[in-house]
Amino acid sequence: MVAKSELKFVKSLQQKKCRSESGLFVVEGVKSVNELLDSPLKLHSLYATDPALIGFNVAAIGVSPAELSRMSGLKTPNALLAVFEMPKAKPVDYSGWVLALDQVRDPGNLGTIIRLCDWFDIRHLVCAHGTVDCYNPKVLQATMGSITRVNVVYEDLEMVLGKHGTQAYGAFMTGENLYKAKLSERGILVMGNEANGVSAEVEAMIQGKLSIPQYGAQTTESLNVAMATGIILAELKRKLG
Amino acid sequence: MVAKSELKFVKSLQQKKCRSESGLFVVEGVKSVNELLDSPLKLHSLYATDPALIGFNVAAIGVSPAELSRMSGLKTPNALLAVFEMPKAKPVDYSGWVLALDQVRDPGNLGTIIRLCDWFDIRHLVCAHGTVDCYNPKVLQATMGSITRVNVVYEDLEMVLGKHGTQAYGAFMTGENLYKAKLSERGILVMGNEANGVSAEVEAMIQGKLSIPQYGAQTTESLNVAMATGIILAELKRKLG
Known part of the structure; x- marks a missing residue:
């Protein structure tokens, strides 16, 4: 038996606001949960209708299918649900190529x-502010x-x-042919929003339009x-x- | 008012069997319908809750939102629904590059x-038999x-x-580096199924593994x-x- 408040709390992590406040996020399904258990991420809690499906020696809280369903964001929950701590973002290393997204909104795309x-x-x-949250369950699934x-x-x-973009490139419909363009040894590649592409403010800071x-x-x-x-x-x- | 039998018939075109028997398929939504109206495809019938959204001079059958909903495969039908005749497949021209799919199943992928x-x-x-139908509504949407x-x-x-594959290439996890491989001026590129890749029978007929x-x-x-x-x-x- 899992307390009602706990079921509710886990379910609340489907929302970005609750993830940001708690620093926690949810992963579901046998494959995805096991993948993340096999990573440096710090586990907060693990729920299982069938603990035999956990590929690692980790303690799980047994739940009924009904309980799992109340915590899950999926239509058909799949045996395991894990809550992990969000890792602290590391400083970005601009000595190699870095990718930047200017407000990509679709979770599947991110x-x-x-x-x-x-x-x-x-x-x-x-990711520019306005880009979909990378701990969105649909992003994690993809x-x-x-x-x-x-x-x-x-x-x-x-x-x-402004700080690191001495060699900033971006994708534009009317840019230079990608295959003919000279690319620097390091740089930032900016990809734009699904509907609007790269915003005008960001475009103004880009030297290499590809x-x-x-x-x-046509x-x-x-x-x-x-x-x-x-x-x-x-x-x-x-x-x- | 549209007859019940007609609503039912249009709805039945969501199924491959009914599309094959009738030689008809359905397209939905303002953007998609207008795109196909602006093509050589032959229109069979057009239904509209709002005829003003039709970008061409084509007669439409007025329907209520409830009627549209009964014909539609979408959760939220979008003003226009058109039934088109499937074009006759043309003979494949093997004098250039041709793409072949070995049982790709996901409509979004196709x-x-x-x-x-x-x-x-x-x-x-x-498409090898077993590949998803290209007139599947989810394929058409994508x-x-x-x-x-x-x-x-x-x-x-x-x-x-066997007939045309003197220069058949395929994508394999353990193929030759795509960028180092010599590619012929024309050929057939085979892409495999989502889970199983290219089948063993087809693989045996492929010379260039990429x-x-x-x-x-890793x-x-x-x-x-x-x-x-x-x-x-x-x-x-x-x-x-």
Whole structure:
């Protein structure tokens, strides 16, 4: 039996405000929970309808499916639910390439982008205020464990570019052909909001405007921000290794 | 007033079986419907709660929100719903690069991949039987109109490769570095199923196994099939133009 207040508290962590106040976040499902248990993240509490599904020697609180359902953000909760402490954001290391997001709003896009950072060894992701919270459960689901290996910070992007953006690049529909552009050994790559792209204030601070060449019909909808990020990071790594 | 049987018929087009039998499919929403009205596709019938939202001079059947809701596959139907005739699949032109999918199951992935074909000017997409139906409403939503510009055919992939696959490439976790591989002027690129990759039978017919190099931690989850397709098509076009 878990106290009503505890069920309610865990459920409240679906909301950003409650996550910020407590410094805690929720991960659900056998695969995701085990991935995060196998990381340096600090566990706060673990709930299980079936403790045999926990891949590590960690104590869990037994719960009924009904109790799990009351804590869960999912329609069909999946055996395990864990509450972790948010890690402290580390200082961003600007000596290599850093990715920055100017108010990406879709949780699936942010999750995919965090996973891309992990794949392409981009260790630091700077999110402008207004970017979706990286501890949003839908973001976590899309990151597939990569959240534990990428340092995500929320900062004033204009300030960051003012301080570190001597070599700032960004993706624009009318930028220079990505494959012909000269890329510096280190820099900041800025990707914009789904609907509005990079904001005018941030655009003014960007020297290198990049564009993924389009080969098909001019009427084609532009590439999704996560897809564009993947293609640009792939080219960055191909060129610079 | 629309007859009950008509409401039921339109709703039935959410199912693949009914689409195959009738040769018709449904598109919903102001943006998508207008995009398809502005294409060579042949309209079968158009339903509107607000005809003013139709961007073209086309007759529509006025419906109440309740009627629209009974025809719709969406939780919140959006003013317009159109039924179109499926275009006849054209013969695939193997004189350029062709993309082939070996049983991609997720509608969002197929939709994204059709959109990528459009962007990268791949005009023919061969889907192995078992690949999700391209007229699935969730696929159509993700294609953003590109479905009208890409020729999607469903065929026996092994037979296709036996006949045309003298230069067949595929994406594999353990393939050759994509950036070091020699790519032919034309060929077939095969992308595999989300969980199982390319099937053993199809793999046996592939000469060029490609891999997107990974730069981060070895534990990173592999890239999603749509993302991998985007990165490989981008490189194909960069190299071959």
